[in-house]
Amino acid sequence: MSTLALPLSAVAAILIAAGTVGYGVAGALVPRGRPWLAERLAWSFAAGLALVGGSVALAFSLHAAPGWLPFLVLSTLVVLPARFLRIRERAAVLPSPRLSPVSTLLLVVLFMGVALYALRALTEPMWANDYVAIWGFKGKTFYFERRVAERLFRWLSLSFSHPDYPLGLPLLYAGVAFLLGRWDDHAMALLFPFLQAATLLALFGWLRRRGASRELALGAAALLSFFEPLYRAFTTGMAEVPLSFGLLLLGTSVCDRLDRTDRGAPRRVALASVVCTATKNEGLYFVAAALVLAALFSPERKGFAARAAAMLALPAALVVAAHRLIRGSQPLRDFDFSLLARSGALAARVKESVATAVAETPAAAWIGVAALAVLLLAGRDSAPGNRLLALAACGVAAYVFLPALAVRGPAWLVGTAFFRAVAALAPLVAAGAAARLIPLWPEPAAFSRDGSTGSAPGPAASAASPGRPTLSTRES
């Protein structure tokens, strides 16, 4: 076996093991049954990765050696309560239509997209500047020092590694390396195609559950799998791909919570909130934006604010507090917030930021934006779709505005980060746009997931205003 193949197989086994342990946790997050299987796999992977990273943090805090033992201990501590809290409802298993030729073709395209990204991600060891200077650098330091070295947050000479960035991804890298028993930044790149696959599963599963036909759900996932601005060699190792996965989980779970689809939705919201906040600084912003949007989309619900705060804000606050404990207060050094008080200067910088973003957007991207606009206009009004698109719009607004506060100037931040940051919104946009298309390509009535026999509102109607999906109360 070649030098790469062996550690690559080992990392694959570790990621599958993490997903398997996460599957036990997902029992408390996602109802059972085939309609939820794709999403359950995606949530399992998210939970498994959280356990891998969390086991390193746990071991460090106990001054113990990270590795399989802390991972298994933490997994046991989490999986056992999850067993007690498991959701006993099982979604009704309905007859599923055979794969149509179109579905087969879309499935092939989807696998091609995953294979192409795997090729890009695995061609060479992770190399992007932000991986080398920030995410990988911290992870490697954690792994070899077997602790969170304080100098990472104190030394001015290490300020290039952004002491203010969350530690979720470096802890995950260190966790995979501890389980592998060595630091292998080539084999570890496999994490990224796995993240892509989990994102596609979450997208496909959510759309299907919301009433989309198999063709529509597969089409959306196939298009996303080919989205090279996000799934490319350069982003492999950086935080955009993990964040894009977290944002999709956040958006879809908040929609589920608002539509009260199942008992697991609040728990999923909480986990997604943790994933986003621990991955990137803007993850916290997205959690806050989701909180505001949730309040706007359900103004009539009594006591909603308190419940939403518990689901969204509390987990995020815990992550922020843990970071405070580990590294103290870290100012966002890249931004000059005093500009907020100088409206004249700020307006000029916002203008520069927008102008740079517009000028540097390639022609092909404008064609893509136009095609996306047509897709959105062709669709029909859909509450969940609109919510997801609104969350993505909050992201775009922030990514356009933030460069105006950049210490090194708007043009610099737009040039270095704007496009890849916006690309991370692609899964959210794909879910939002496809949700609007569900009335055009609904699940055939005979296979409807709402359990109706044709006389009740069809899935197209349920996508626009989804009621409670049919869940049997059969015990396990």
Add this chain to the structure above:
Amino acid sequence: MSGQRLAALTASAVLFLLLLLQNRPAELLRRVTFLRATKSRELALRRLAGSGAAFDRNYFVFLESVRRLIPPGTPGVAISVEKPTTQALYLASYALAPVPVLLSPRQVPPRWIAAVYGPERPAGWREIAAIPGGALYARP
């Protein structure tokens, strides 16, 4: 087929075509060839052949040599290069992690060793080892 479905299908086809065009066959073939050629090499050699070291492959050889020769317990390495760049700093910091690195500092902290990339020899320092592209030095 309704107008809306047709519009959505056309827009999806345009999007897919745009995304498909991002995949240049020549680039993909190059990746496959590269992967085939390097998969049996050790990790450092794969990084040496890759994009991360492309700005100066000799510099990466130098860094890898430094990494292998750093005496145990060394608190840090001050790397001296002719033209300090952020890229050189990032790669050195990553390659030598967890050993702290300073790039061309004005003053080398006590007990740190110096790694000079290039022909220069720092005055008053004793050479520990000659390495490809430079040498390692310690205070006498």
